[in-house]
Structures are given as structure tokens and as C-alpha cells.
Amino acid sequence: PRIGIIVVAAGSGTRLGAGAPKGFVGIDGHTILRHALERVFDAPAAQVVVVAPPGREGDALSEALEAAGDRRDLVTVVPGGATRQASVQAGLSALWADVEIVLVHDAARALTPPEVFARVIEAIESGRAAAIPVLPVVDTIKRVDGAEIVGGVDRSELSAAQTPQGFQREVLDAAYRDATADFTDDAALVADAGHPVAAVPGHPLAFKITTADDLDRARSVVADRPI
Numbered sequence: 001p002r003i004g005i006i007v008v009a010a011g012s013g014t015r016l017g018a019g020a021p022k023g024f025v026g027i028d029g030h031t032i033l034r035h036a037l038e039r040v041f042d043a044p045a046a047q048v049v050v051v052a053p054p055g056r057e058g059d060a061l062s063e064a065l066e067a068a069g070d071r072r073d074l075v076t077v078v079p080g081g082a083t084r085q086a087s088v089q090a091g092l093s094a095l096w097a098d099v100e101i102v103l104v105h106d107a108a109r110a111l112t113p114p115e116v117f118a119r120v121i122e123a124i125e126s127g128r129a130a131a132i133p134v135l136p137v138v139d140t141i142k143r144v145d146g147a148e149i150v151g152g153v154d155r156s157e158l159s160a161a162q163t164p165q166g167f168q169r170e171v172l173d174a175a176y177r178d179a180t181a182d183f184t185d186d187a188a189l190v191a192d193a194g195h196p197v198a199a200v201p202g203h204p205l206a207f208k209i210t211t212a213d214d215l216d217r218a219r220s221v222v223a224d225r226p227i
């Protein structure tokens with residue numbers, strides 16, 4: 001089945017506060033978006049849709065073509081929307097008709113290793129409707145009300161969700177078509193539509209670059225192993 005990968009990079013990067021949309025912030029000599037795309041193009045994609053901040057489509061295309069090498073025919077760039085969900089929707093609308101499996105990936109998870117893509121793709125190719133990478137939660141988690149601890153949470157039943165999140169294309173299309181609320185990730189939207197979601201092992205390097213501390217962490221990782 002033909003795989004389409006939607007890379008959402010249309011956010012503004014408010015919490016990073018680097019004065020540019022997050023995808024265009026440098027890690028080393030290369031941007032967050034470029035690092036994400038280098039790893040995306042290691043996957044067996046038939047189409048890669050980059051969802052760019054409106055007005056920055058040209059810059060996103062340049063980054064994508066650099067990462068694509070001789071697979072430049074796979075690249076599509078579209079402008080994103082005001083929310084992540086609207087940006088994914090824009091990416092879905094740009095998928096070619098023959099794409100059957102869709103992966104949705106945050107550009108901000110720029111250092112996600114190819115093995116995570118492979119695990120998600122394997123789950124969907126084996127017939128699962130949806131599959132997402134997860135990592136066990138390591139911290140002890142408390143329920144808090146204001147300044148009071150009001151209870152504990154059993155950590156063993158919690159996991160942190162990462163991307164890429166994979167779906168049968170028809171499942172994700174239908175879930176987006178019928179969505180009435182805002183969801184925090186695509187798996188929540190698909191689960192709300194009644195589909196089971198499989199968990200595959202995530203990876204510490206699939207962390208999301210959200211704050212300046214996260215960018216520092218990405219910089220030290222990349223210093224050890226550049227593109």
C-alpha cells in the first residue's frame with residue numbers, strides 16, 4: 001500500500017520563543033524542519049506533504065527538496081491552519097488519491113529515529129486501523145486541585161504519546177470529516193470515532209522540541225551525530 005506522510009510544521013513556536021516559526025529555527029547548521037524531513041525521507045513514502053506556516057511555503061519547499069534528494073517528485077507543500085487539527089486537515093486534503101496509509105508527524109519531533117516510523121508502518125500494514133508510538137511515563141504522577149494533591153495516578157497504565165501516528169487513510173479521512181470537537185492528537189480523534197488504536201514502542205529521541213531547554217537537548221544530540 002502506498003504511504004503518505006504529513007509533516008505538520010505550521011505552528012508559530014510561541015513557547016520556544018525563537019522569533020521564527022519553530023520549523024525554521026536552527027538546531028545546528030540545519031533547521032528543525034530539515035532534520036525532521038531527513039528522517040521522514042528514510043521511510044518508504046510515496047508522498048510527503050509538508051504543512052507550512054502560511055506565507056512560508058517557499059521556504060518549506062526548499063527544505064523539503066534538500067531532504068528529498070532524488071525523490072523530489074514526492075514533495076507537496078500546503079499552508080496550514082490556525083490549529084494543529086486544521087493543519088492536519090490541510091495536509092489530508094493534499095494527499096494523492098492512491099495513498100492508502102497515512103502517517104502524521106510533528107516537525108517539532110525532529111530527531112525521531114527511522115525505527116519508530118518503521119514500527120508504526122508495520123502495524124498499519126498488518127491491518128491495524130491506527131497505531132501510535134508511546135513511551136512509559138517515568139515520573140510519579142499526582143492529581144492536583146489548585147495547591148492540593150487530591151490523589152495519585154497509577155503510572156503503569158499511563159504512556160506519553162509521540163508521532164508519527166499512523167492510520168488507514170480511509171479511517172483518518174472519515175474521522176476528520178466527522179470531527180466536531182478539537183482533539184489534542186490524531187489518535188484521540190480516531191478513537192473518538194470508535195476505532196481501536198494500537199501502541200508501538202516510541203523512542204526517547206522522538207521528544208517534541210517545545211521549549212528552549214528542548215532545543216538545547218536537540219543541539220547536544222545533533223552535535224554527537226550530525227545529518
Ligand code: CTP
Nearest residue numbers: 008009010011012013014015082083087107108
Ligand atoms: N502545528 C501546525 N499548525 C498549527 C499548530 C501546530 O502545523 N496551527 C504543528 C507544529 O508546527 C508542530 C506540531 O504541530 O510541529 C506540534 O505543535 P507544537 O509543538 O505546539 O508547536 P507550535 O504550535 O508551533 O508551538 P507553540 O504551541 O509553543 O506555539
Ligand code: MG
Nearest residue numbers: 011012013084
Ligand atoms: Mg502549539
